[in-house]
Amino acid sequence: MQAALCVLWMALCACGVSSSPLRSVQAGENVNMASADDVNILMYGVLQFTESLHHMYQSTEARLARLMKAVSRTESEVKRLGHDTEEAAQNERQIKEKLQLLQAQMKALEIQVHENRDTVTRVELEEAQLKKKLSSLEENLNSSVPDKIKGAPLKNNSNLKDLMKWTQEQKLKLENQNRQLADLQKRNMV
Template structure:
């Protein structure tokens, strides 16, 4: 629009139009010819059509930009939501991992306790076998036949005790095996 006004002003200046229309009329000055006015009007029409075209293309570009911004905002929201879900999943995994680690620690402690118990039982069994063997030898060598009856009964009781001890040992070994299997399952 400013260009049209500048063009109009330049045309008026070239044709010698004075600052006051009355002075130019009184002075008998030349008015702009109809061809000049037509050319000027044609230029104004062309200029307004160009402005209209620029307005429409700018409006279309703004619509595309706004659509792109809208898509970008929805993508950012989706990524934010995905990030929140990933963080929540990570927290859940960490909690489960801590729980599994605590269970593993408890199982290891129980295995160590059972190993200690098995070792203690094995030592007691070996000691009992040693004592039993020693008692049998002492009995056979030093006690007369009439006293041997109750001693043999005691030896039988000791053998039963050793048998029971062996069964307990087997139970403990089975429990250790079950614990080891549980540990393997938790590691997977």
């Protein structure tokens, strides 16, 4: 652009154009008029110059439009990434809360399993003691009681069977809780 201005100025200087053409004409000086070819060349140069300015303006405008689109896309990507980051942080908080809840539940189940084991062990010991007492009572009863009273051990046997059935149910409950605890521990490790 500067080069085109310099060329235009040099052309004007070479043709002898004064800075004030009216003064020179009024003073009656001998003015050399530029030839039509010189004027045409100068006008062609001016047209070339304006075309290049216009082209430069359009290309700059197109570049600026592309740049604004790129900035807009970048801003939307930054907003989307910010939203994704917030969402990921929220998901992480939820996962941590659920993990803490699972750990608390697992501890509660472990405590319950230990309590149930103690209960089952105590019941098994009581059952063994009752069996010993019952067998010794049966022996004593068989040896000392007449035939009419011998029906009582059958009733005791029935009670013993009920107690054994209850003990078996407690064992099944304990095994079920152990399985649940193992499943929770596996999930927690994953």
